[in-house]
Amino acid sequence: xxxxxxxxxxxxxxxxxxxxxxxxxxxxxxxxxxxxxxxxxxxxxxxxxxxxxxxxxxxxxxxxxxxxxxxxxxxxxxxxxxxxxxxxxxxxxxxxxxxxxxxxxxxxxxxxxxxxxxxxxxxxxxxxxxxxxxxxxxxxxxxxxxxxxxxxxxxxxxxxxxxxxxxxxxxxxxxxxxxxxxxxxxxxxxxxxxxxxxxxxxxxxxxxxxxxxxxxxxxxxxxxxxxxxxxxxxxxxxxxxxxxxxxxxxxxxxxxxxxxxxxxxxxxxxxxxxxxxxxxxxxxxxxxxxxxxxxxxxxxxxxxxxxxxxxxxxxxxxxxx
Amino acid sequence: xxxxxxxxxxxxxxxxxxxxxxxxxxxxxxxxxxxxxxxxxxxxxxxxxxxxxxxxxxxxxxxxxxxxxxxxxxxxxxxxxxxxxxxxxxxxxxxxxxxxxxxxxxxxxxxxxxxxxxxxxxxxxxxxxxxxxxxxxxxxxxxxxxxxxxxxxxxxxxxxxxxxxxxxxxxxxxxxxxxxxxxxxxxxxxxxxxxxxxxxxxxxxxxxxxxxxxxxxxxxxxxxxxxxxxxxxxxxxxxxxxxxxxxxxxxxxxxxxxxxxxxxxxxxxxxxxxxxxxxxxxxxxxxxxxxxxxxxxxxxxxxxxxxxxxxxxxxxxxxxxxxxxxxxxxxxxxxxxxxxxxxxxxxxxxxxxxxxxxxxxxxxxxxxxxxxxxxxxxxxxxxxxxxxxxxxxxxxxxxxxxxxxxxxxxxxxxxxxxxxxxxxxxxxxxxxxx
Numbered sequence: 154x155x156x157x158x159x160x161x162x163x164x165x166x167x168x169x170x171x172x173x174x175x176x177x178x179x180x181x182x183x184x185x186x187x188x189x190x191x192x193x194x195x196x197x198x199x200x201x202x203x204x205x206x207x208x209x210x211x212x213x214x215x216x217x218x219x220x221x222x223x224x225x226x227x228x229x230x231x232x233x234x235x236x237x238x239x240x241x242x243x244x245x246x247x248x249x250x251x252x253x254x255x256x257x258x259x260x261x262x263x264x265x266x267x268x269x270x271x272x273x274x275x276x277x278x279x280x281x282x283x284x285x286x287x288x289x290x291x292x293x294x295x296x297x298x299x300x301x302x303x304x305x306x307x308x309x310x311x312x313x314x315x316x317x318x319x320x321x322x323x324x325x326x327x328x329x330x331x332x333x334x335x336x337x338x339x340x341x342x343x344x345x346x347x348x349x350x351x352x353x354x355x356x357x358x359x360x361x362x363x364x365x366x367x368x369x370x371x372x373x374x375x376x377x378x379x380x381x382x383x384x385x386x387x388x389x390x391x392x393x394x395x396x397x398x399x400x401x402x403x404x405x406x407x408x409x410x411x412x413x414x415x416x417x418x419x420x421x422x423x424x425x426x427x428x429x430x431x432x433x434x435x436x437x438x439x440x441x442x443x444x445x446x447x448x449x450x451x452x453x454x455x456x457x458x459x460x461x462x463x464x465x466x467x468x469x470x471x472x473x474x
Numbered sequence: 475x476x477x478x479x480x481x482x483x484x485x486x487x488x489x490x491x492x493x494x495x496x497x498x499x500x501x502x503x504x505x506x507x508x509x510x511x512x513x514x515x516x517x518x519x520x521x522x523x524x525x526x527x528x529x530x531x532x533x534x535x536x537x538x539x540x541x542x543x544x545x546x547x548x549x550x551x552x553x554x555x556x557x558x559x560x561x562x563x564x565x566x567x568x569x570x571x572x573x574x575x576x577x578x579x580x581x582x583x584x585x586x587x588x589x590x591x592x593x594x595x596x597x598x599x600x601x602x603x604x605x606x607x608x609x610x611x612x613x614x615x616x617x618x619x620x621x622x623x624x625x626x627x628x629x630x631x632x633x634x635x636x637x638x639x640x641x642x643x644x645x646x647x648x649x650x651x652x653x654x655x656x657x658x659x660x661x662x663x664x665x666x667x668x669x670x671x672x673x674x675x676x677x678x679x680x681x682x683x684x685x686x687x688x689x690x691x692x693x694x695x696x697x698x699x700x701x702x703x704x705x706x707x708x709x710x711x712x713x714x715x716x717x718x719x720x721x722x723x724x725x726x727x728x729x730x731x732x733x734x735x736x737x738x739x740x741x742x743x744x745x746x747x748x749x750x751x752x753x754x755x756x757x758x759x760x761x762x763x764x765x766x767x768x769x770x771x772x773x774x775x776x777x778x779x780x781x782x783x784x785x786x787x788x789x790x791x792x793x794x795x796x797x798x799x800x801x802x803x804x805x806x807x808x809x810x811x812x813x814x815x816x817x818x819x820x821x822x823x824x825x826x827x828x829x830x831x832x833x834x835x836x837x838x839x840x841x842x843x844x845x846x847x848x849x850x851x852x853x854x855x856x857x858x859x860x861x862x863x864x865x866x867x868x869x870x871x872x873x874x875x876x877x878x879x880x881x882x883x884x885x886x887x888x889x890x891x892x893x894x895x896x897x898x899x900x901x902x903x904x905x906x907x908x
Contacts, residue, residue: 221596222577306742329740418739419880420873434568435869437592 207450214444220437233444242420243445246428247452249335253410253424254403256339257346261399262392264343265350270380272351273358283355287348297345298412302328305337305413331421334414338422341409346402350395357391358384393464400460401453425449515552519806521813524569525584526796527831528560534829536560542825547816554809574598581804582813584635584796587623592866594631599799603630606811612818616834619793622861632797634834635817636826639791639859640691640759641851644778648676648753657757657778661696661723661785664757668732671756678732680746680755683739684879685872686862689721690792691759694860696720697787700871701904705863708900713893720785722889725882738880751775761794762852766830779851791859795834832856867903874899 214233216226237243272283289297304310305327316323327333361384369379385392407426410416416423416431423431425445433442513519527535536558544556559580561569567589573579579598593599602624603609609630613621616634624632644657652670658678668678681688690700698717701708711717727733734755736743747764749755751772759782768775782791798817800810816822820841823833827842832849836857843850863871874896882892 219596220571220575221598222575224597302741306744307740308744309742326735326740326742328742329735329738414741415739417741417876418735419877434571436867437571437596 210443210446213439214441214447216440218438218440218443220439226440229440233441234448236441237444237448242423242428245420246423246425246445249331249422250404250406250424250426250449252335253339253342253406254400256335257342258396258399258403260343261346261350262395264347265395266354266392268347268351269354269358270384272355283351286351289345290348290352292345294345294408295412297341298409301337301341301344301409302413305340311337328414329418331418334418334422338406338409338413341413342403342406346399350399353391353395354388357388361387389464393461396464397457397460400456404449404453404456513553513555513806513809518553518555519809520555520557521582521804521806521809522580523556523558523582523584523813524561524566524580525558526561526563526566527558527584529563532829535826535831538825538829543822546821547813550816551809551812554806554812556813570598577803579801579803581801581806581810583799583801585632585799587634587793587795587797587864588862588868590624590632590797590799591626591864591868593799594626594629595866597802599631600802600804600807601629601631602633602800602811602814605807606814608815609633612815615818615837617793617836617856617859619856619859619861620795620834623793623795623864624797624799625864626866632799633814633818635796635798636831637793637795637834637856638761638763638832639793639852639855640687640761640782641791641855642757642780642782643750643760643764644757644780645750645753645755645775646778648674648756651676651753652756654756657780658783659780660783661720664783665723665727667756668727668730672730672732675731676753677734677755678727679757679759680734680744680749681737681759682746684737684876684883686868686875687792687794687872688737688759689724689875689879690860690862691782691790692720692724692785693717694790694792695782695785695787696723697785701863701900705865706904708897708904710897712897712900713890716786718890718893721879721882721893725889728883729885735883738883739876747771750777759791762830762832762849765848779848781851781855788858789855791855793856793859793861795832863904865904870903871900874903 213226215228215230217229217232219226268286272279272286306312307324307326307329309327311327312321312323312325315321315325325333327337365383365387366379369383374382405426406424407430410422410424410427411430414422416427420428426449429442429445429449432438432445525539527539539558544558548555563586567586570579570583570585570589570593574593574596583599585593585599590599594601603613606612612633613630617637620634620637621630624630624634642657648671649655649657649667651674652667654667654670658664658667664678671678686700693700693712693716696716696719698714698720699711700717701711724733724737728735728737734740734743734749736746736749744752744754746755746758746760747767750758751768764777768777781789783789798814800807800814804810818835820835820838823835823838824841824845827833827838827849828845830846830849832852833839833842839853839856843853862868865871878896878899879892881887882889887895
């Protein structure tokens with residue numbers, strides 16, 4: 154970028170002044186190398202810390218991997234992927250990850266948007282509420298996971314409150330069954346994630362032109378109509394971004410499940426990452442663990458592409474109109 | 475001007491690249507220790523020893539090791555220094571895995587007994603029998619069940635370092651509420667206690683899972699077994715009539731509400747650690763470490779220790795603890811063997827027993843009980859305690875037991891069918907281990 158825009162300007166300058174450019178060929182080469190040299194450290198780290206482990210994991214997924222340094226590993230082709238295909242716990246983990254994503258993404262978007270809209274207006278204590286809503290985002294996953302484990306314990310606050318409201322008999326074993334445990338884990342995910350969505354939406358809402366909203370109001374559009382046709386339309390790229398990121402994050406749920414249920418009872422609440430972790434670090438089956446990781450990567454990639462294609466259409470239509 | 479624009483970037487890039495290469499290179503290189511296999515007083519070798527003695531901030535154990543035991547060893551062996559590195563228990567397995575992958579393992583490890591077969595099968599831990607000249611002598615002094623934890627494929631890859639087992643621990647306040655005067659000594663008494671405690675809505679027994687550590691004391695005491703002695707087949711043993719009867723007894727108690735769903739993996743249930751002292755539960759099975767935990771958290775609670783309830787197969791509990799192992803990559807194996815032998819001495823064993831780590835040497839039991847009285851029931855139980863199947867796939871066996879037995883407790887499957895499935899799932903794991 155630097156060289157392509159600079160060179161014509163220098164040439165033009167020299168043509169006007171009639172002065173020969175001071176830069177020699179060697180200097181030009183140095184200057185053209187500059188951006189690459191600046192990029193080199195980051196690129197080297199990217200290669201070493203991101204690309205290399207990914208390629209290595211992909212390679213490991215085709216082996217009965219021996220973790221010992223220098224030891225040979227047996228190439229087993231697609232066997233780890235075939236194992237996943239026949240493994241009921243893998244499929245259960247996949248479904249649980251999908252359920253978690255479905256249970257957490259829409260509430261985070263809706264509540265995040267709601268809170269952002271509410272906190273957009275100038276009101277007393279606005280900054281305080283913004284901080285309070287964002288606070289869960291910056292708290293430790295470990296701490297809040299343990300906290301939610303106590304809240305959803307058999308003798309925890311949730312049962313106490315529900316019993317007090319006569320909604321249950323107060324003896325629900327939230328973490329003792331698959332779906333009740335998924336509700337508990339998802340509740341944590343929503344509570345912790347709303348603040349992040351709020352911040353993104355809040356930033357996007359700052360860019361919505363007031364005059365458009367005012368014009369819509371003058372045209373007789375009600376509050377809901379103004380929100381859907383003006384506000385939502387204006388922040389659509391942010392909605393797409395938040396959705397894609399939350400879906401990716403939903404499939405990557407790990408710490409909360411590990412600490413709240415440990416994947417139990419009886420592997421009923423395993424998600425893809427906890428199951429992958431168990432295979433790799435409890436069973437030392439890094440080949441199978443890597444295969445699960447590769448499958449998760451592919452799944453997330455495909456879902457992201459699909460989402461981007463789906464979400465692109467309304468924006469184009471909106472722009473055309 | 476142009477040079478100024480170029481040079482800092484180039485220098486920075488070159489420097490960064492060099493750092494990156496250095497980091498990558500250091501990450502890939504294996505640590506190699508220079509020096510001879512054993513040192514001298516003027517030029518000693520240093521053995522790195524990874525352990526978990528300080529887990530949970532236990533300064534008593536690390537203090538005994540660093541201030542008493544290691545100095546005593548170094549005085550006897552002036553050519554050897556011990557560098558003890560304390561690792562949190564939850565991190566040690568992962569640290570061993572990454573150490574094995576990166577070639578950065580220490581010389582000696584205090585390994586959980588359940589990890590030994592796996593790392594032995596991978597060639598990470600070194601074989602000791604046939605290598606250490608005094609191995610047989612040292613091994614014979616240990617409890618048989620404890621020694622079995624270090625075996626893999628006909629050889630030993632470590633020696634027991636400390637041991638423990640589970641005994642019945644009761645809350646007399648809970649039992650007294652149902653006018654029960656003593657902890658249950660037999661399976662029959664446990665069941666009659668359950669009936670008496672039902673009126674008070676106190677579960678007679680609680681445990682936190684159905685894995686080998688949890689379920690095998692009941693199966694063994696019931697006269698059953700998990701596998702054949704050769705550890706090659708679970709079919710016919712785990713699903714044999716005596717094993718089925720033992721598990722059926724627990725399932726019956728569960729269905730009556732006499733065992734809470736903590737046993738099927740409800741992490742939201744009251745833990746045994748809190749439930750026993752609060753009299754939420756009447757009896758649990760647990761290890762000697764609970765004594766110190768309760769002393770700190772529930773000072774007024776007086777736990778009563780008694781043997782595992784006797785069934786048709788006797789009173790048989792399960793062995794826990796750690797083994798001392800030497801890594802195959804250690805450059806100082808002769809020195810390692812000296813330290814391993816020292817860990818079996820009365821000096822080491824009794825010093826650690828004072829801090830709550832039970833001795834593996836059977837003949838030291840009386841002295842150990844004299845200096846730490848609450849260990850006496852555990853020492854007695856260890857005489858009949860058995861090791862869980864010492865195979866590389868032990869974690870998968872635990873998963874199979876937990877996953878396959880849970881439906882029997884929740885009523886989705888009969889006990890016989892559940893144990894049949896567990897045996898079917900475990901058999902390939904035993905075969906794979908060979």
